[in-house]
Every structure is written in structure tokens, then in C-alpha cells.
Amino acid sequence: MIDDPDLRLMFKAECEERLQNLEQQLLQLEKQPELVACQEEIFREAHSLKGSARMLNIKNMEQVAHHFESVLKTTLKAGKHLENPVIESLYHAVDDLRGLAEEAITGNAYPKSINQILASLENADSGADQPNADPQSASLTKLPLANNGTIQNDSTEAQLAPHQEPAATAKIDTIRVGTQQLDALMTHVSELTVNKNRLAQRLTDINDILFIWDEWKQYNRSLLSPDLNNLEARLLALRSQLYEDNNRFDYLNNEIGFGIRSIRLLPLSTTFNLFPRMVRDIAKQQQKQIDLVIEGEDTVADKRVIEEIKDPLTHLLRNAIDHAIESPEQRQLSGKPAQGTIRLKAYQTPTTIIISITDDGSGIDLEKIKSRALHHQLYQAEELSAMNDRQLQELIFNQGFSTAEQINDISGRGLGMAIVRSKIEQLKGHIDIDSTFGQGTTIQIILPITLATTKVVIIELQKRYYGFPMEAIELIRSVTAEQLFNIDGCPTLLQNQQAVSVARLADLLEMPIPSTSPASGFAVIIAIKQGRVAVLVDKLLDEQEILLKPLAGVLKRVRNISGVTVLGNGEVCIILNPYDLVKTANGKKLPSPVKKESSLPAQKPHILYAEDSITARTQIKRVLEKAGFIVTAAVDGRDAYEKLSANQFAAVVSDVTMPNMDGLQLAKKIRSQDRYQNLPIILLSAMDKTDDRQAALKLGVNAYLSKSAFDHRLLLENLKNLI
Numbered sequence: 001m002i003d004d005p006d007l008r009l010m011f012k013a014e015c016e017e018r019l020q021n022l023e024q025q026l027l028q029l030e031k032q033p034e035l036v037a038c039q040e041e042i043f044r045e046a047h048s049l050k051g052s053a054r055m056l057n058i059k060n061m062e063q064v065a066h067h068f069e070s071v072l073k074t075t076l077k078a079g080k081h082l083e084n085p086v087i088e089s090l091y092h093a094v095d096d097l098r099g100l101a102e103e104a105i106t107g108n109a110y111p112k113s114i115n116q117i118l119a120s121l122e123n124a125d126s127g128a129d130q131p132n133a134d135p136q137s138a139s140l141t142k143l144p145l146a147n148n149g150t151i152q153n154d155s156t157e158a159q160l161a162p163h164q165e166p167a168a169t170a171k172i173d174t175i176r177v178g179t180q181q182l183d184a185l186m187t188h189v190s191e192l193t194v195n196k197n198r199l200a201q202r203l204t205d206i207n208d209i210l211f212i213w214d215e216w217k218q219y220n221r222s223l224l225s226p227d228l229n230n231l232e233a234r235l236l237a238l239r240s241q242l243y244e245d246n247n248r249f250d251y252l253n254n255e256i257g258f259g260i261r262s263i264r265l266l267p268l269s270t271t272f273n274l275f276p277r278m279v280r281d282i283a284k285q286q287q288k289q290i291d292l293v294i295e296g297e298d299t300v301a302d303k304r305v306i307e308e309i310k311d312p313l314t315h316l317l318r319n320a321i322d323h324a325i326e327s328p329e330q331r332q333l334s335g336k337p338a339q340g341t342i343r344l345k346a347y348q349t350p351t352t353i354i355i356s357i358t359d360d361g362s363g364i365d366l367e368k369i370k371s372r373a374l375h376h377q378l379y380q381a382e383e384l385s386a387m388n389d390r391q392l393q394e395l396i397f398n399q400g401f402s403t404a405e406q407i408n409d410i411s412g413r414g415l416g417m418a419i420v421r422s423k424i425e426q427l428k429g430h431i432d433i434d435s436t437f438g439q440g441t442t443i444q445i446i447l448p449i450t451l452a453t454t455k456v457v458i459i460e461l462q463k464r465y466y467g468f469p470m471e472a473i474e475l476i477r478s479v480t481a482e483q484l485f486n487i488d489g490c491p492t493l494l495q496n497q498q499a500v501s502v503a504r505l506a507d508l509l510e511m512p513i514p515s516t517s518p519a520s521g522f523a524v525i526i527a528i529k530q531g532r533v534a535v536l537v538d539k540l541l542d543e544q545e546i547l548l549k550p551l552a553g554v555l556k557r558v559r560n561i562s563g564v565t566v567l568g569n570g571e572v573c574i575i576l577n578p579y580d581l582v583k584t585a586n587g588k589k590l591p592s593p594v595k596k597e598s599s600l601p602a603q604k605p606h607i608l609y610a611e612d613s614i615t616a617r618t619q620i621k622r623v624l625e626k627a628g629f630i631v632t633a634a635v636d637g638r639d640a641y642e643k644l645s646a647n648q649f650a651a652v653v654s655d656v657t658m659p660n661m662d663g664l665q666l667a668k669k670i671r672s673q674d675r676y677q678n679l680p681i682i683l684l685s686a687m688d689k690t691d692d693r694q695a696a697l698k699l700g701v702n703a704y705l706s707k708s709a710f711d712h713r714l715l716l717e718n719l720k721n722l723i
Contacts, residue, residue, distance in 0.1 A: 001107035324361030472578035637661025
């Protein structure tokens, strides 16, 4: 039985969902045996169940899921359909998995032995008749796990002890609500916040009307009449009522939002409790001694944050074990204790959650980073020498960058850190690294407590609206030209006896500054761990709680921008990224990668781009054209190859999954022609399967980029390096 009650509840919910999905997919497969997608979905669900069981040390369930997985793997590799006897055997296995899950949750022993279950699965491929399902096992297919962990029956009387009468009044203390319903409700509350802002705007409109009315009265008193006086009285009454309605609306909105956000808040222990066993097993596998210290696991966060942060933390911990902590012998030679320490810590500020992973391992070798960057021709020696330590350390977040001597499953195949950063940014967060060679590394993740709404200060710049997140603002003050002075040619402001660099927002956003721009204005002082900067703006408007809508597609990661929102007056407001603003203002943006000589320096490079999705095709085509490329689009691989035969192109960019001819087939056909052996090929994949990636490399594809962590700058950098 699982000891931890939180893990028990989480495992119970996961099993219910995955086992139900397994049954639905098996039903579909029984009707349409040729559906390979169904087989793959079943394989993924069984694999996930196996991983969860392994994490919680439920050995019997792990074994069954593994054999379940093996039956499917054999069929998928052979390219065969699952026969009915095999499907029947898998149905029985789902029943057995449900029974074993019940055993792990309640402690009640499952009647079938593990040998019986495995024997049934091992005979699945032989086509032998399968034994009838155990009656108790079969009953599990109809009876979901109850909230108290017992088998739940549709009959209320069946749950009562003998001779026990139902109570006259039954008080229901808890109800089960689907997370999708809760998410939808949270979305409605967030939209309610937007409507609250619109109501506040109507109140501002009434005040403007009354101001105009007062101005008119001062100069037209002789024209006043009882009707006009009555109009004034009604306007004043309407304003008073609007104030009351707005205040009440604001109170109810805050109360409902706070209540729903509180329901969605879960302790980080829900995720943290999964890691001790993982660290122990990997350390044992690598013959290392590691003590995992967890602090602040009672810190609460939004449900989605809890769900999404698991994979990044898992990768960072595996990296710390594999790359950072040395062997006991190496540690003792360095004067360290044989046992290494990894500290996983979480704490909360008024608006954010900070999670840090600290190890006392070898730290990051900056010379090795420089060597790898030169080896991969990412930067020139003079560019690397101009970088500070923090900039060099942040190179590990680049796609495909790794300092590992050997790539393995634990170290992440050189892809993990880029995906970690992308995942954190999708959660509206930020990741920071600080390492000392020979002493250790600290990686800090800063996340919002809730992902639904955020407070921003709204400003206006050149008739557009921008928002600064409140949690990054230290102070807002007025500034005149006389208060600014130069240090090393950089405009500076004195704040609390400390010099703060000053930058105009228009400069940071690379916007033209009108000649009529005022010399004075307001300074929004942003203070984060990486530094402080005073951002000059012309006009402050309001402070609002807004619903942040992240950018999507090729705009997912735009420098200095976190997302957008719609204000009460219907205008679009761009929400700024304070971390990017500080980097841009302090000149911390990394140098551009080395550019190879183009074979056609006087002409724009011509790119062939294949993509079956019209949305993706349009977006990426615009990005490429804006970057100075000529683009010919194709709707699939077959169309692309026909256009390739009729024209000359500098490179081919293609999606992997397409009808008629997919990206891998297109690459194979291109490489089969001698004249295309040196033609650069870049593949984009939404699935990012390891098999596809390896197949692409064997075919001679130059780059394989994941759409799940897509950054259009990475595509442009690869093209510029290859052409």
C-alpha cells in the first residue's frame, strides 16, 4: 500500500484516467484493427502507467504494465494488426492492472497472483485461448475506485454494513469535481476580471461627461433650464450608482477568484515526494552517494504549475546527479565528503514561487563551454572572450548544447536544458543559473503563484499600450532631464544613493523616438536578480489585474514580450518581460552566431518550405521573408519535391508529419540524388520522436528542431549557419 496519502490520491486519479483511456482505445482497436494510432496511444498509456508504478515501487503493477507494453511493441515492430485473442488478453490485463492499483491504494490483496497475470500476457501472441477473467477481476471493469479507496457499487445499500439502516439525513462533506470543469470556471472568473475593467472604464466615461458638463456650465449659465438641471442630477445619481455597483462587482470578483484559486492551489509536496526514490535509484546505478534534502514542500502553487513543473525539475535533478555530483573517490581527492548533497528548496513571495536546486558538485567548467561553442562553430573566440561568466553559463540553455562527454538517457541527449527553459517560460516564469567551478551550482526557477491573472501597470507609448508586471517593479517616480547624468556614456539616475542605468522603453523595443518626445517623464524602476534598470516612459495610465494571454506559434518567444491582454476600452495591451528588458538595457544580449559565407552573397537565399498546416505555413513563411529569405511554400513532401526539381534552392525546411510524402521520405528522396548531397535540410517535428530524430540524422538531415519548444530565432540561426 502507498504510504503517502497525497501520492495515494494522485496515483488513484491517474490510474482511473489511464485505465479508462486504455479500455476506450481497445474498444476502438477492436472495431478498426488497422488503426496504428490506437496501438501507439495504448502503448503510451501502458508506458506511463509503468513509469508511475516504478516511481512508487509497485513492482507487480510495473511488471504487468511492462509485459502489456511488450505485447504491443512486438506487434508494432512487425507491422501487424492485433488479433482478437490478443486484444481479449489485453482487456484482461487492464482488469488486472485495475485490481493491482486497488491493492496499492487500499491495501486489500488482489486475488490473482502475478505469475497468473504474466502467464496470460506471455501467451497472448501465441493465439492460445485465454482463461476466463476472474469474477472479481471482471467486476473491476464496471466499478470505479471510490473516493475512500474502496470498490464503489451503483447500489447504495450494497455499501452499507449488515443490519445498518441508511441515515435519515446524509451530509455530503466533499464532492468530486473534474479538473476540466474547474479550469473552465477559472477561465470564466478571469474573463470576469476583464469585464470588471470594462465597467471601470464606463465609470471613467461618466466622469469625463460630468467634467465636460461642469466646463459648459461655467460659460453658459444663462442657458440653464429645469430640464438641464434635471439631466445633471440624473448624471450625478448614475455616477453614484455606478460607483456602488463597481465596488460591489470588484468585491464579488475578488472573493470568487480567491476562492477558486485557493481550490486550485496544491502543495509542492505533490511533486517533490516523487523525487527521493528517483535520486536514490539513479545514484545507486551510477555508484554515487547522494543525499537529497527537500525544503519548503508545503509551499502551494496553482494546479497547472504543479502539473507542468514536474518534468523540468526531473530533468534538472537528473542533470545534477549525472553531470554535477562526482564519484566518491573524486570528491575525496578534492577534499569533499564522499557523499554529495542536492538541495531542492521552495519558498513563496507575495506574487511568486521560487524553486531552487543546489548541488555541491563540480560546477560548470567555463573553459569546456567555450571549447564546445568553438567546436560547434556557434561563436568566434573573440565573441566568447567578450562574454561574462553568467552569459557563458547560460549557453547550456541553447538547443543541442551539452558539455557531456557521452550522451545518455540520464544526461538528456543534449536537448533537455533548452526544453526546460522553454517549459518554464510557457509557465510565465524565468530560470537563472549561478555556478562556481569546483564548488557547485544553483539553478533558480521563478514562477507566478497563479497563471490565471496578474497585476500590471499600464503605460502609453506612441499611442500603444504596454504593461509592466507589478512583481518586478521596485518604484515608479517622475524624472526630469536635469536629474539624469552620464556614467561611461550611459544615462544614469540616482535612487536611494545608488546609481541606476536609464533606458527609454522606445529604445528597448527598437521603436523610433519622435523629435517631439518630452525630455521628462516617469521612470519605472525594474529590480530583479540580474540587475536594476529605470525604464523611461511618457505616460502612466492605470494599475490593473489582467488576464494574460500568451503568444502562440512562431511568436511564442519574442524578446521583451510576455504576452498580451485586452483592456476595458477594447484596446490590445502588450505585456512586457522584465527579465528581457534588464538584459537588453544592460547590453547582456548574446552576440550573434558566426555566419558562414553565402554562395550567393548578392542575392536573397531562396528557401523551399513544406508544411501541410496552412496556419503554420503562413506564420513561418512570414518569419523567413521578414528575415530576408525568398520562400516557396509546398503543401506536402510530394509537392515540395516537384518544386525542388523545377527550381534552385539554398535550403529545404520541412515538417515531418505530412500526407502523401512526409518529411523523412522527402529527405530520403532528396539525398538519393547526387546533385542534392550538399543541400541543407532542416526538419521540424511536433512529436519529436527519438526514432524519427535518429532516422533523420542517418539520412543526412542537417538539423532536427522540435516544435514543442520552437523558437523562430533557432530556425533562422540554423539557416544562416548552413547557407
